[in-house]
């Protein structure tokens with residue numbers, strides 16, 4: 001004997017090998033099903049991840065802002081006649097923002113916090129005059145909110161003194177480049193001469209035209225917000241938990257706290273719909289695969305009636321006969337999962353060559369996350385075993401004498 | 407008394423219980439088979455010989471009566487107990503050999519030991535190989551049943567029935583579909599094992615020549631034992 005496999009394995013494998021055509025057909029079915037599921041899952045997860053990634057490439061997961069003026073007024077119990085119009089351009093700071101930032105940093109799920117002073121200004125160079133958004137940041141902190149290092153086309157993401165980083169579109173509009181100087185002017189006539197030390201490309205023309213990064217301090221003085229910040233940006237470890245984190249922080253701080261999920265609600269709804277239809281496809285394919293395995297095994301049980309009777313007469317208990325057929329289901333599922341995963345990898349490779357972005361880069365990477373392969377293997381194994389339950393029970397219930405007499 | 411390998415008391419067997427047509431096939435069988443006895447079970451077709459053999463082999467349950475194998479009553483045993491009692495004492499040879507087509511001759515002979523031990527062992531293989539040699543099939547170990555002749559297949563089946571050194575061999579028309587010459591050879595094989603190992607044999611046969619060569623003939627007619635049914639002193 002070359003094999004020293006346990007009885008159940010030995011018989012299961014031999015039965016599968018003996019019913020060659022059936023085994024090949026059902027393996028092909030499982031392989032196809034697993035390939036479709038793995039391929040679809042990987043593809044959609046990659047595409048969704050890249051969409052979300054693009055959205056979050058220029059946006060904080062969660063932003064804390066001062067309470068809206070309307071809200072604070074509504075809370076004010078004072079006389080309704082004494083409403084003081086807030087100055088149109090006047091920015092508000094977050095009260096005791098250092099304490100808020102510390103509390104936010106300690107909130108579970110939050111991995112980075114960054115104070116930001118942002119407000120409108122004009123960038124002037126000669127005759128050119130552009131409306132921009134001044135962003136005062138601590139570069140060290142801010143690069144953990146938005147991956148600016150990846151977006152820098154010239155220079156590095158660092159600000160100090162009167163240095164400024166501007167987008168490539170603004171640089172083009174103003175006709176400036178690294179080392180050149182521009183002037184920024186705010187609504188209440190504060191101004192400053194800035195030296196351009198870096199250019200960035202956010203992958204978004206509007207942002208490339210509007211964003212101007214300076215130090216926190218400079219922004220505070222230009223925007224008349226001494227010692228204050230206009231918002232605190234947060235990064236969370238699970239992007240889809242951002243909404244929960246925001247809700248918790250809002251309750252704790254009584255400030256306006258908004259997550260990217262709220263500002264991109266439509267996009268998220270679309271993604272969710274896509275996930276639902278993907279799940280539907282996966283469920284159908286799984287059911288079809290399960291029915292395929294079950295039907296082939298039912299036929300096999302009938303065909304193997306005599307063998308089952310012999311094995312029973314030789315002393316095999318009905319439980320072990322059941323194990324033989326469960327094993328066949330499990331083996332078909334597992335082997336199909338392996339082959340299907342292989343096929344899915346091939347499909348991903350082929351499709352990533354065929355489908356490309358406008359710029360020629362692949363629309364998605366031809367890689368497969370190990371967890372999808374593992375999940376597919378587990379599901380296929382489970383489906384195989386489950387599909388084999390009915391045939392296996394039939395086999396176990398079969399009367400050995402009937403088989404032998406025939 | 408306790409040297410009986412088979413003891414049947416008042417065995418009845420009906421088919422179709424729970425349906426409108428209940429047929430009683432065996433109408434109260436008493437039978438004693440001694441250790442080492444070599445007996446023929448004869449009778450017309452449909453008289454209940456296979457049924458009786460399957461009952462003794464614990465493959466079927468009697469509708470009434472008691473069966474004891476090697477002094478151990480089977481009446482209150484569950485499936486596991488029956489399987490165990492059968493495995494320890496009984497080897498089967500069926501009419502249509504009933505070998506497993508997907509397995510080689512050697513594996514077929516090993517199968518009872520594989521089932522008992524849970525997996526193939528070197529010892530089971532050695533025993534099976536020796537048995538195949540004894541039945542004249544040395545060199546055919548790795549052939550599938552389909553590659554063997556009818557007589558060779560039945561030899562494999564006999565080797566298999568002996569794999570666990572049973573004290574009782576039940577053979578249901580083992581030579582039924584073989585030519586006279588081959589039938590004689592198969593019969594001689596059983597006789598040889600009976601002499602060498604002292605295994606009792608109960609052989610169902612239609613062949614009067616072979617029946618005459620057994621130590622004892624038990625005749626079944628219409629579900630009843632006639633003639634010398636009850637051993638030496640039978641009536």
Ligand SMILES: Nc1ncnc2c1ncn2[C@@H]1O[C@H](COP(=O)(O)OP(=O)(O)O)[C@@H](O)[C@H]1O
Nearest residue numbers: 421422429431450451452453454455456457458
């Ligand atoms: N499962 C069954 N259901 C109903 N009748 C059966 C069944 N098995 C056997 N019989 C009947 O029992 C009788 C005896 O059968 P059997 O023991 O095979 O006889 P023999 O082996 O002597 O030819 C026959 O009439 C047969 O039709």
Ligand SMILES: [Mg+2]
Nearest residue numbers: 455456457578
């Ligand atoms: Mg018969």
